[in-house]
Amino acid sequence: MSLVIDLFGVAAIGAGVFFFVAGAAGLLRFPDALSRLHALTKADNLGLGLIVLGLLPRSTSPLAALKLIAIWALVLLAGATTAQLVGRAVRRKGSAA
Amino acid sequence: MTDFLLAMAGLILFTVAVGLARLLGGPGDADRMMAAQLIGTGGIASLLLIAAATGARGVEDVALGLALLAAFASVAFVNSAAPAEAPDSDAADGR
Amino acid sequence: MSVLQALDIGLALLVFAVAAWTIFAPGAFSATVGYVVYGLLLSLVWIRLFAVDVALTEAAIGSGVTGVLLIGAAARLREAKTAGDEKSLSGLPRLLIAGLCTLVALALAAVALLFPDQGPSLAPQSMRRLPETGLGNPVTAVLIAYRAFDTMLEKVVLVLAVVGVWSLAADRYWGGAPGEARLARPEPTLAFLAQVLAPLGVLVGIHIFWVGADEPGGAFQGGAILAAMWMIAMMARLTEAPRTSAFWLRLALVAGPLVFLIAGVAGAIFAGSFFAYPPGFAKPVILFIETFMVLSIAVALPMLVAGPPRREPPR
Amino acid sequence: MTSATLAGLVGAALVGLGLYGLIATPEPLRKILAFNVMGSGVFLVFGIVARKGAAAGLPSDPVPQAMVITGIVVAFAASALAVALVLRLFGETSRATLSPDGGTKPPGGGADAE
Numbered sequence: 270m271s272l273v274i275d276l277f278g279v280a281a282i283g284a285g286v287f288f289f290v291a292g293a294a295g296l297l298r299f300p301d302a303l304s305r306l307h308a309l310t311k312a313d314n315l316g317l318g319l320i321v322l323g324l325l326p327r328s329t330s331p332l333a334a335l336k337l338i339a340i341w342a343l344v345l346l347a348g349a350t351t352a353q354l355v356g357r358a359v360r361r362k363g364s365a366a
Numbered sequence: 367m368t369d370f371l372l373a374m375a376g377l378i379l380f381t382v383a384v385g386l387a388r389l390l391g392g393p394g395d396a397d398r399m400m401a402a403q404l405i406g407t408g409g410i411a412s413l414l415l416i417a418a419a420t421g422a423r424g425v426e427d428v429a430l431g432l433a434l435l436a437a438f439a440s441v442a443f444v445n446s447a448a449p450a451e452a453p454d455s456d457a458a459d460g461r
Numbered sequence: 462m463s464v465l466q467a468l469d470i471g472l473a474l475l476v477f478a479v480a481a482w483t484i485f486a487p488g489a490f491s492a493t494v495g496y497v498v499y500g501l502l503l504s505l506v507w508i509r510l511f512a513v514d515v516a517l518t519e520a521a522i523g524s525g526v527t528g529v530l531l532i533g534a535a536a537r538l539r540e541a542k543t544a545g546d547e548k549s550l551s552g553l554p555r556l557l558i559a560g561l562c563t564l565v566a567l568a569l570a571a572v573a574l575l576f577p578d579q580g581p582s583l584a585p586q587s588m589r590r591l592p593e594t595g596l597g598n599p600v601t602a603v604l605i606a607y608r609a610f611d612t613m614l615e616k617v618v619l620v621l622a623v624v625g626v627w628s629l630a631a632d633r634y635w636g637g638a639p640g641e642a643r644l645a646r647p648e649p650t651l652a653f654l655a656q657v658l659a660p661l662g663v664l665v666g667i668h669i670f671w672v673g674a675d676e677p678g679g680a681f682q683g684g685a686i687l688a689a690m691w692m693i694a695m696m697a698r699l700t701e702a703p704r705t706s707a708f709w710l711r712l713a714l715v716a717g718p719l720v721f722l723i724a725g726v727a728g729a730i731f732a733g734s735f736f737a738y739p740p741g742f743a744k745p746v747i748l749f750i751e752t753f754m755v756l757s758i759a760v761a762l763p764m765l766v767a768g769p770p771r772r773e774p775p776r
Numbered sequence: 777m778t779s780a781t782l783a784g785l786v787g788a789a790l791v792g793l794g795l796y797g798l799i800a801t802p803e804p805l806r807k808i809l810a811f812n813v814m815g816s817g818v819f820l821v822f823g824i825v826a827r828k829g830a831a832a833g834l835p836s837d838p839v840p841q842a843m844v845i846t847g848i849v850v851a852f853a854a855s856a857l858a859v860a861l862v863l864r865l866f867g868e869t870s871r872a873t874l875s876p877d878g879g880t881k882p883p884g885g886g887a888d889a890e
Contacts, residue, residue: 275367282374282415289378289408293385296404302396309400313407320374320411324418336426337414340433343661344407347437350654351403354444357650359396372464376471383475386482386498398494409501416468416508422835424513424677427669428504428520431682434662435525435689437654439497442529444651445696446536469779473786480790480813484797489805496809503816506786509779510823511835518845522852523816530852531809534859538805538866558799566792569817573784573824582829583839599834603842615846622853626860681845758849765856768863 274326281323288316302359306352313348317341368419375415382408399443406436469509476502493535500524513677514600517669521685522762529692530766595744597675604679605747609736613725616718616754619761623714627705630769636706637774639767640695648697655697662690670755674744680751684758692763702763705770710760717757724750780827787820804862808855815851819844 288311295308321341328334385404410429417425479499486492500523507516587599587607596602604612630637670683694700703710724746728737738746794814798807822840829837 278367279370282371285411286374286377286381289381289411292404293381296385296397296400297387302394302400305397305400309404312404317407317411320414324414327418333426336430339661340410340414340426340429343430343433343658344410344436346654346657347433347440348403348407350650351399351437351440351444353650354648355396355399355403355440357648358444359394369464372468376464376468379468379471379475383471383478386475386479395490395494398491402494402498405498406501409505413505413508416505420465420509422508422511422513424672425508425516427665427672427676427678428508428513428516430665431517431520431669431686432501432504432524434658434665434686435521435528437658438525438689438693439494439528439532441651441654441693441696442532443536444648446533465779469782473782476786477789477793480793483809483813484793484801484806489803492806492809496812499813499816503820506783506820507823510783510827511830512823512826512841512844515819515823515841515844515848518848522848527812527852527855530856530859531805534805534863537863540870555800559796562792562796562799565795566788569788569791569821570785573781573788573821576781576784576824576828578828579831580825580828580837582831582837584829584831584834584837587838588834599838600841600845603838604845608839608842612846615850618850619853622857625857629860629864679845681849762852765853768860 277326278323281319285316285319285323288312288319292316303356306356306359310348310352314345317344371415371419375412375419378408378412378415382412395443399440402439403436406432406439410436472502472505472509476506490532490535490539493531496531497524497528500527514598514679514682517677517682518685521682521689525689526685526692526762526766529689529696533766593740593743594738594747595674596747598673598677598679600677601673601679601747604681605751606738606743609721609725613718613721613736616721616757619757619765620714620718623761623764626765626769628769630771633773634770635774636704637770637772638702638704639764639770640702640772651697652699655693655699659690659694659699662686662693666690666755666759670751673751674748680754681758684755685762687755687759688762691759692766695763695767702767704774705764706774710764713756713760714764715757717754720753721750778827780824783820783827784824787817787823790814790817790820793817804865805859808858808862811858812851812855815847819847822847 292308292312295311296305299305299308318341321337325334325337328337382405385401385408410432413425413429413432417429476499479495479502483492483495483499486495500519503523504516504520507513507519584599587603590607591597591599591602594602594606596606666683666686668683669678669686670680673679673683695702725736728739729735732739791814794810794812794817797810798814801807801810822844826836826840826844829840831837
């Protein structure tokens with residue numbers, strides 16, 4: 270059983286880290302602010318989401334698991350709204366912002 | 367497994383450090399806020415991984431606090447970037 | 462070298478690099494963003510030192526609330542051009558300063574390296590008397606019981622800082638509300654964020670305060686998160702900053718230190734010495750004091766960030 | 777090298793950096809940042825005291841931890857007061873500089889002065 274949990278954890282966390290790498294690469298390589306914002310939100314949503322998924326079976330109590338999910342939900346909310354807000358600020362100022 | 371978790375936390379921190387290059391370079395303040403956002407999320411992720419690996423108690427609460435405040439810097443930035451006298455020009459269009 | 466050591470060294474280098482960026486960045490705004498990132502990384506370092514209480518405080522105050530304060534200030538100062546009219550230091554004094562600062566750093570590094578492996582510790586003493594307080598978290602016990610006077614004075618410092626910030630207002634604004642009157646209607650996205658975040662955050666803040674008796678957490682951390690939730694509601698214009706002359710506001714500000722002081726004096730009368738808690742009754746008294754401390758912190762931090770009054774009070 | 781010693785070394789380096797920034801940078805806001813960097817460096821040096829004082833089954837000594845928590849709050853209060861002073865200076869003189877001849881108007885001659 271613990272082997273299954275470990276394998277699941279390795280797969281999910283590995284995939285999550287991949288999205289972080291992809292997000293950072295996008296932040297570095299994409300040509301304009303709005304595309305970079307697009308890359309960033311992938312790291313927020315999928316990267317942390319998959320890591321939380323991989324850590325969930327290892328949590329010690331139901332409350333700890335609930336907190337993990339809440340952390341992901343909060344980051345999702347923060348990421349989505351800040352992407353919207355920063356994106357609007359970029360548009361308002363033009364591409365130079 | 368512990369080593370794997372720690373290695374992944376380190377990898378995320380390394381990625382985030384590379385993202386710092388954007389913070390250094392800009393070109394705009396919005397890019398700097400994005401870098402801060404990425405580092406915030408990466409910090410939460412590596413915090414959870416380190417906590418799972420070292421078994422420190424109560425770390426979920428720290429991550430929860432960080433997640434709650436993740437949007438704060440960006441919100442302060444957006445609030446200050448939009449001056450009071452400028453009407454929200456694209457609130458009318460595009461929606 | 463184990464993976465953990467490699468991680469520690471990587472984290473240390475990252476913290477140092479971000480701090481160096483904060484000091485040497487070309488623009489004040491990017492330096493400030495660097496500082497926000499730095500605060501977040503510091504809470505990771507505190508986790509590695511197994512000081513979860515400190516990590517929570519650093520996450521809530523060092524990174525979150527300070528971030529709003531400094532980014533707001535940096536954005537307002539953006540028009541202030543200072544580099545031109547400042548006499549930039551020439552090479553020699555700069556080198557001298559750098560040399561002396563390196564010397565200070567080296568002396569502290571020597572202290573860090575020479576520190577005995579089993580350092581002096583008050584941990585056994587703090588654990589021995591812990592059952593008498595009824596608490597399970599020794600850090601909370603140090604803050605509210607063993608070093609209660611210290612913590613009370615620190616609350617007074619917070620109130621004094623608020624008074625200091627308020628007194629920077631021009632005379633005609635005294636008693637008015639901080640922040641400019643803004644005509645812009647609330648940004649819908651921001652309002653949505655605040656409406657979802659604030660109730661959750663209040664829940665988390667109270668949770669962190671409540672578990673602080675036995676687990677990492679406590680009045681400071683919980684209060685700071687509650688403060689942050691009030692701040693996001695004000696930033697989203699769901700609510701206006703109150704007039705600084707409002708009686709409830711001033712009462713909430715002084716409630717923490719006042720209740721603390723009254724409990725201390727009551728201890729002198731009923732329990733035999735100043736800030737002594739009656740035996741067997743310590744935990745309810747501590748929680749009672751902490752509740753008012755949470756209130757004061759939750760009110761003081763947003764008022765510090767909001768700055769001096771900038772609107773005339775209604776006549 | 778333990779993580780505690782490493783944190784102490786970083787703390788020492790941060791104190792040096794912050795002190796340099798506090799003295800050498802002319803802008804007041806940057807000085808506030810530098811002061812905070814220096815302060816957190818001191819806190820980290822305290823961190824080794826806490827971690828190496830681990831005893832009685834605790835992972836780290838609670839007394840230095842409590843003092844650092846108090847310190848973080850006080851440092852925030854001081855920064856907020858300093859920021860308010862800088863903003864007020866900027867509002868008065870349209871400058872944010874500490875040099876006496878840097879302002880466009882004489883000190884106290886601002887629009888808000890009573």
